[in-house]
Amino acid sequence: xxxxxxxxxxxxxxxxxxxxxxxxxxxxxxxxxxxxxxxxxxxxxxxxxxxxxxxxxxxxxxxxxxxxxxxxxxxxxxxxxxxxxxxxxxxxxxxxxxxxxxxxxxxxxxxxxxxxxxxxxxxxxxxxxxxxxxxxxxxxxxxxxxxxxxxxxxxxxxxxxxxxxxxxxxxxxxxxxxxxxxxxxxxxxxxxxxxxxxxxxxxxxxxxxxxxxxxx
Numbered sequence: 001x002x003x004x005x006x007x008x009x010x011x012x013x014x015x016x017x018x019x020x021x022x023x024x025x026x027x028x029x030x031x032x033x034x035x036x037x038x039x040x041x042x043x044x045x046x047x048x049x050x051x052x053x054x055x056x057x058x059x060x061x062x063x064x065x066x067x068x069x070x071x072x073x074x075x076x077x078x079x080x081x082x083x084x085x086x087x088x089x090x091x092x093x094x095x096x097x098x099x100x101x102x103x104x105x106x107x108x109x110x111x112x113x114x115x116x117x118x119x120x121x122x123x124x125x126x127x128x129x130x131x132x133x134x135x136x137x138x139x140x141x142x143x144x145x146x147x148x149x150x151x152x153x154x155x156x157x158x159x160x161x162x163x164x165x166x167x168x169x170x171x172x173x174x175x176x177x178x179x180x181x182x183x184x185x186x187x188x189x190x191x192x193x194x195x196x197x198x199x200x201x202x203x204x205x206x207x208x209x210x211x212x213x214x215x216x
Contacts, residue, residue: 006191013184017128020177024127025104029171030112037172041165042115049166054118056156057163063131066156067138075203079145084196086141087203089189093137093182101125109171117168129170132161132178133185140186 055061071090074083106127110117139157142150161179164170189195 001193003191003193006187010184010187010191013180013187017177017180017184020173020180021104021127024106024173029106029109029127029173034171034173035109035113038109038113038115038165038168041162041172042168045118045166050118053159053163053166056160057131057167057169058119059121061160063134067134070138070142070153074142074145079149080200081196082142082144084200084203085186085189086138088195088199089137089141089182089186090134091199092185092189093133096181096185097128097130097133100128101130108169110168115168119167119169121169126170127174127177128181129161129164129174129178131164132170132175133182135160136179136182137185140183141189 067090071083071086074080074086077083101124104127105125108121108123108126109115111123135157139150139154142153144150145153161175164175165172
């Protein structure tokens, strides 16, 4: 049965994302407030934090190396329903994130402004932040977990998102709108409970096949 409240939340978040995206495509991302916040973060880097924030902001850490194990680990616990929703939302966010990167191009800050970067990345489209999109999807899908799980997961997502600005590869607006899109995707998945159930069925079939193959 469809959850109309979650569907309304999803529609609202997608509307916000669409409106901001239309505006930023028209004016660009080097507008004063975006540039000011970026410089404020970069100008206040602390050498002691550079290795840590560079690591968690690298291409794979914040997404594949952290959230895939988290989602799979939850599936084998009493929080399997949360895992199903998280995996379904990840799939949606990956599809939308990749589509947006190919449909439009907004330059990364280091190609527009004189900012130093702490990690290397391709000068592809900056908007929205794929890292922020995925980690926010995970953190928001995990919001229903007990606090001792949801808070550390949210903290990781916030650190990764901040780190992408800190290392100089994303504008602040990229990160903010990554979270907006992540919230929309999670709400949309929660609006249709049959989607997480479909994920669960697929995972059961895959794991069942692996067990049978292992027993041969």
